[in-house]
Amino acid sequence: MSKIISFKFRIYPNKIQREKIDYNIECSRFIYNKLLDSRIYNYGKYVQYLKRCKKIGIKKNPKQFYSFCKLASVKQIKDSYKFLKKADSLALCAEYNNLKHAFENFFLKLRKFPKHKTRKDKKSYITSFVNNNIRIEKNRIRLPKIGFVKIKVHRALPSNYKIKRVIVLNKACSEYFVNIIFEVPEEIKQTKMEKVVGLDFKIGDIFISSDFEKPEYIMPYRKAIERLVKLQKIQKNKKKFSKNWYKILRKIQNTHKKISDKRKDFLHKLSYDLSKKYDVVCIENLSMVEISQKLGNGNNTYDTSYYKFTTMLKYKLESLGKKLVKIDKWYPSSKLCSNCGHKKEDLTLDDRVYHCTNCGISIDRDINAAINIRNEGIRNFIESLNV
Ligand SMILES: [Zn+2]
Numbered sequence: 493m494s495k496i497i498s499f500k501f502r503i504y505p506n507k508i509q510r511e512k513i514d515y516n517i518e519c520s521r522f523i524y525n526k527l528l529d530s531r532i533y534n535y536g537k538y539v540q541y542l543k544r545c546k547k548i549g550i551k552k553n554p555k556q557f558y559s560f561c562k563l564a565s566v567k568q569i570k571d572s573y574k575f576l577k578k579a580d581s582l583a584l585c586a587e588y589n590n591l592k593h594a595f596e597n598f599f600l601k602l603r604k605f606p607k608h609k610t611r612k613d614k615k616s617y618i619t620s621f622v623n624n625n626i627r628i629e630k631n632r633i634r635l636p637k638i639g640f641v642k643i644k645v646h647r648a649l650p651s652n653y654k655i656k657r658v659i660v661l662n663k664a665c666s667e668y669f670v671n672i673i674f675e676v677p678e679e680i681k682q683t684k685m686e687k688v689v690g691l692d693f694k695i696g697d698i699f700i701s702s703d704f705e706k707p708e709y710i711m712p713y714r715k716a717i718e719r720l721v722k723l724q725k726i727q728k729n730k731k732k733f734s735k736n737w738y739k740i741l742r743k744i745q746n747t748h749k750k751i752s753d754k755r756k757d758f759l760h761k762l763s764y765d766l767s768k769k770y771d772v773v774c775i776e777n778l779s780m781v782e783i784s785q786k787l788g789n790g791n792n793t794y795d796t797s798y799y800k801f802t803t804m805l806k807y808k809l810e811s812l813g814k815k816l817v818k819i820d821k822w823y824p825s826s827k828l829c830s831n832c833g834h835k836k837e838d839l840t841l842d843d844r845v846y847h848c849t850n851c852g853i854s855i856d857r858d859i860n861a862a863i864n865i866r867n868e869g870i871r872n873f874i875e876s877l878n879v
Contacts, residue, residue, distance in 0.1 A: 690866025774869025
């Protein structure tokens with residue numbers, strides 16, 4: 493058994509390498525759009541064919557659909573656009589697979605029709621591991637068609653890894669990254685259940701735990717928002733697409749990046765600490781939409797933070813052979829008494845303290861919910877072991 497994990501590292505390409513990376517990105521985008529064009533063109537021909545069948549009165553052949561709607565091959569496009577030969581051929585093939593996948597999603601999962609890629613889209617390309625063409629040596633990484641690029645390996649690489657793919661990214665502030673996708677053998681560990689905690693999500697603090705703990709959530713945006721508003725005002729007064737306009741734009745992008753970096757850093761540390769401390773962590777199984785409904789203000793920053801936090805927590809726990817247990821979202825965690833199990837139907841959102849009429853206990857509303865989540869999580873977890 494093996495599993496797929498991905499690590500992101502910053503790379504420091506020199507000027508020539510930067511140009512080559514950007515060239516690969518541009519060519520990937522170009523071939524994606526050309527392939528999409530070919531597909532749309534073929535589909536147009538298919539529609540014409542159907543019309544003709546109707547006119548002449550012959551039966552249509554369903555097999556024709558597939559022959560008409562095929563993508564052009566990478567080779568066909570490479571032959572007509574010679575400049576693509578200088579780009580990383582694996583990256584071009586990856587785009588072919590990407591588009592194929594997008595169409596499968598469109599037909600089978602009813603996703604949106606694939607769109608053309610524009611310059612505004614994420615700047616990245618994918619290259620795959622073939623014949624040892626990608627390898628990491630000390631502080632350098634070898635990439636096909638680029639050569640050895642300086643890399644900062646800020647964390648230990650997994651043991652016995654095999655590189656599958658590498659996504660090379662050019663971020664808005666002309667910082668370059670690689671997202672390396674590894675295949676590593678999976679060890680099966682028995683999850684212990686000595687330390688179990690329940691988390692109740694809460695706006696402002698991220699969560700309250702059943703051990704009466706809540707993280708000190710830093711607010712990186714509060715200060716930055718003032719700066720952003722100021723910058724946007726300045727930008728409004730500049731001539732659009734002028735030199736100064738771009739200058740301010742870069743400042744805005746930088747501020748956004750700093751905010752998200754700070755938040756990400758905080759969430760990583762928080763989830764790391766939890767995964768070290770506990771064997772099993774129980775949370776409510778909420779989707780993005782439900783989280784924003786629960787929090788009630790539709791604040792994007794909060795929504796994504798919560799969602800990111802749960803995904804981080806999940807993979808960090810699993811990498812240590814521990815478990816994140818998600819309990820049913822309909823479980824009435826705040827209405828039940830954590831002491832005796834009595835259900836208080838008339839609990840309102842304003843009741844900050846849970847007062848039980850059955851056993852007489854008074855407890856903070858959120859801590860009561862967190863304890864309930866933990867108890868329900870333990871029950872679910874034991875049940876899953878017995879199956
Ligand atoms: Zn009670």
